Amino acid sequence: MANDSQPKLSIRDLAVEYKSKGRQTVALEGVRLDVRDGEFVSVVGPSGCGKSTLLKVVAGLLQPAAGTASIDGKPIEGVPDQIGMVFQNDALLPWKTVTDNVRLPLAIKGLPEKEQLRETERLLKMVGLEGFGSFFPKQLSGGMKKRVALARTFAYDPEIYLMDEPFGPLDAQTRVKIGEQFLRMWDAVGKSVLFITHDIEEAIAMSDRVIVMSARPGRIKAEFDVRLARPRPFYDIRFDPVFKELQKEIWAQMADETTGGDS
Amino acid sequence: MANDSQPKLSIRDLAVEYKSKGRQTVALEGVRLDVRDGEFVSVVGPSGCGKSTLLKVVAGLLQPAAGTASIDGKPIEGVPDQIGMVFQNDALLPWKTVTDNVRLPLAIKGLPEKEQLRETERLLKMVGLEGFGSFFPKQLSGGMKKRVALARTFAYDPEIYLMDEPFGPLDAQTRVKIGEQFLRMWDAVGKSVLFITHDIEEAIAMSDRVIVMSARPGRIKAEFDVRLARPRPFYDIRFDPVFKELQKEIWAQMADETTGGDS
Amino acid sequence: MAAKKNKGAARSASFREREYSKTSVWLGRLVVLALVLGLWEVLSGRAFNSFWLSKPSLIGGRIVEMIGDGDLWFHMSVTLQEAIGGLAIGMIGGTLLGVGLAFSGIFEKWIYPYMMALYSLPRVSLAPLFIVWFGIGLTSKIIMVVAMVIFVAFYNAFEGIRNIDKDLMDMMSTYKAKWTHKLRWVVLPSITVWLLTSVRLNIGMALIGSVIAELVGSNRGLGYYITYSSNMLDTTGIFTGLVLIMAIAVVLEQLVLLIERRLLRYR
């Protein structure tokens, strides 16, 4: 989609420090990143490099130590209106059923109850969980919980999706299925996405651009434009030579990182 | 390693039902599975098919509705001595530092404190977390938590490893690194392993046998012997033709499953 | 499937998950009750002086007598009014105060220590002052109960909020939830466990509060009856009053349990 307009999300010289009970951890340093309107950007990087931290800053949940993050040119103060986040842990409400968890953003928006339920139904089907509406999170498997969290964010339908390993605990097939659906949805409406994953193939298959981060303190190490035509066949694209080339390059960048940096 | 003796772990006609507040969910049905002493068995299957449930039965944490699971021919009653489990959620103690979390099994065994600390140090290094000993779990990223949980199970060093997506939230490189180390350790001492993963390549690269489960209620759908020489190069093995063939077959089995079964 | 059929559903073999049949629970309770009462009855007058501990049979007789001449309801109704009225007001007030203070920023830090100081005031000593301030009627007695109840309610609500999962609040924020939504979807459910604790602790507190209130300036109520009996050296009367208060407590507790079972279904 649109590769033309001013950046939707713009991060400049961002640094984040955690300071808790006297200990100080620099999680991010000098991060500079733009996401254009309707662009799909993936972030990969070694465990603990600050990817989740980055998302939290964009979501307005953390205050940076230095630098700025702005959406549509406006610096982020508090939680911006435009973002929707899938947390690395699922952040489901344990006391609400699956249905209630998914309809939460709709209820906040004040949709009529009937519509909430219809939409919820649709989304649960999309993530392969119809029939589980009345279950409590405790009664779900790890992957099912994640899918509920996904459905919830889809229900919110924000301008910018912030997704922290959304497909982490899913098996390869479910992953493909939901990834495909998400991509189709994205193709249709063209939201901006900041997507964190550990799966390089997934990153390439979905994104317009892949960002590689270095080990802690996280910096941006490399960027790769993914010049593959859309709409892409989510699974079969993997056999494209361009894809393979990219995969190798990113892998090399990261391998370099892990042996060198991560302590 | 040993493919000869009587099964270390033997599961016969296992069925598990969750019955909570009136609702009844059949999670497993008619599962039959043997793990020989020193064998490395991986389980893959769609999200929510009952993989975690299977592990919990073997760990003695759940009572089956029908069928038996036995270790060394003895039916499992309560938690068996021989098993060590990596939970799908990390099950770290939030009030203990990383070091304390890792040395927990050693403390239970009654090792002298000095030795505990030395061993802990070694294991933290192995999972790439030296220097984080005094952190509390809350201060770690998702992948780091998982690595602490891994280190803890390594510290326990059981006869049977039960591992529920142990490398889930790890980036590809860390995954390879830790996987390699674990495989090396396993090669040296030859423990039995029941390994749940969503990564088919990982499953093949590590195991002697890969089990594919069907969607809920989980049954065993197919088994694949992995006839690749050991020790295997954990990453480069992926380019072996036998590997590729297996990968395709398992993928086909699973794809069949997801489109067909998972609701 | 020729294998042996186990007891049915998958049950955690481990920690605090077993469920017991209703009959065995209630039977056990009855047995305990019968045992205590039996021992009391038999030992009273034998192992120890029956004057100071009375006897279950005497107490039972007295209760029947009181039902007969209407005294039971006469006294019990007032105490119930005071206790339940005060409990309701105190719980609501205390909880609101706790929630409010927990979200009041630095203000919390200023006020909190004084709340705990007030909590430690012996209400018994305040009873006469309460009469001066609030008169002698039902109001002043209800206020006494409120004074007993409000702090535990406050404290538990406050502590409950301190223990809310921050991630869930963050999640709500990302959906631009207004505070009414946060309250309904996260805060209230999160502190439910704490509120239930505080209700249960406060049932006892409220009853004690009404008894204390009735020490001063009353002419009916179970507390009055107990004091009166004490003055008459009528130990059976004292114990009858105490038994009735315990009975109220048990009934109220069971009510709360019913509510709890509904509210905590998700666990």
Add this chain to the structure above:
Amino acid sequence: MAAKKNKGAARSASFREREYSKTSVWLGRLVVLALVLGLWEVLSGRAFNSFWLSKPSLIGGRIVEMIGDGDLWFHMSVTLQEAIGGLAIGMIGGTLLGVGLAFSGIFEKWIYPYMMALYSLPRVSLAPLFIVWFGIGLTSKIIMVVAMVIFVAFYNAFEGIRNIDKDLMDMMSTYKAKWTHKLRWVVLPSITVWLLTSVRLNIGMALIGSVIAELVGSNRGLGYYITYSSNMLDTTGIFTGLVLIMAIAVVLEQLVLLIERRLLRYR
């Protein structure tokens, strides 16, 4: 890095995470205190009859006087002994009872309702029995405090255990942890929040308990002093006693806070 430098470390912009400087917290507290005392002083004798609420200045004068003639320590030491002794015994006993009962299987279901019934017994009314059984010395007063304290301790320990994360207990089981280990690594840390709650609630309870105990069979202690003053219609005396009790509560509370800060570092 030319960008604007923010206030330093990454801070949650959201829920209950802000930290305040020590000075602004303590300053605020002093201001609140000064305000309350000031209003009291000014209004007493103007807006209402000063006889009923005394005056801070009078109370202060009385405290100085009591320090001078040694009365302060004379009364306070006894009350402190009773309260702290009873608090310690009651907390330990109640917690053990709570933990024990929570792990006792069906036994718990049988006993639990009776515990709550006992809790609702007004201790004031039990005074005669306490005297007959335990005399009027320090022992009987400490036991009275224990009777006040033990139930909250019991209840919180019990509730804390009900709220332990089952997964953690399962995890311990897979490491073949004996119950001593489970206790030390999981149970105690899990219920720490609950225990701290119960200590804090019980500070007030213990002080109230000693005052109640001193109603009968005593000739020293702050409770005695209050009762005596009350009989003398000496409101300044009553308030002096109350203020001293509050002071003890505040000091004990701050001690608990110190401990809490250590124990809950991980949050």
Add this chain to the structure above:
Amino acid sequence: ACGKSSSEPPAGEGSSAGGTAAGTIRLGLVGGGMTPMVAQIGLSDGSYEQAGIQVEENDFTAGADMVQALVGGSLDVVLGSYEHVLRQQQNGLGVKAYGEIFNGVGYALIVKQDAPYQSLADLKGTTLAVTKVGSLSDTGLREGLKEAGIDPEKEVQLINGGSGATMLAAIESGQAAGGMVSEPTISQMLATGNYRILYDPPFDYAGIVIMAKSDWVAKNEELMKLFLKVTAEINDRAQQDAAGAVEAMAKTFNQIPRDVLESAVHNQLVKVPAGLEVTKDGAAYVQKTQLDQGILKKEIAYDETVDLSLLP
């Protein structure tokens, strides 16, 4: 049975009856004891009601609490000890005694039958229980001890013993060598044969008086007059017909055996002063004890604390 005997007036403003005779009086008394017996008889046999006075009875466990309620405006008339009138006057709160319904301390020192003590002088070094330190029973005992040459501050320990069962517990368990007890507990204890009276304060002492705030009386003079008149009549009747008095009291004290009650009522009746008058001597004695204990700072004139003009 207990307590229920009091009439249940509508929740009206008791003090608003103004000049008319009939009206409501919110009355405070120490329940469980018999010192206010005259009023208790009237409450139980309906004398006040017949005279058109609605009496709203409130029971207290301690006189001091009751007096606080009086001054605070929650009560109109209180049957309490004269000491409190003095203390209130000293505090500048206009409370006066308008009659007396019991002369004497109202408490006797009870010891176990087999106790070695024969007189107050033997009690040196013991622990003695009074209902509440600073109360009437305390004053009475202190006076007795002083006369017997014992310093109540140093040579004995005076403790709070409460009343009723609490006091009995203190004596029976041996925690206190003796305790100050009032009727009907005295008669009950004596009836068991296990106790005896060691000392019954004999002096003329302004005990339980009918007190009220003078400004309330100013507004409700007729009502007060009527109340006093009815009370005096009850006393006259009871003095002549003790059995009738016992009958009336039995309604309130229904858990007490008849013979015990008879003895208790008899003991009380002799202490009710004729014409309900507060004697100057009795009042002066009380004043002296209060001055001695340092509770009263300066003497207060008899006229400021006693007003007998409304008595019939």
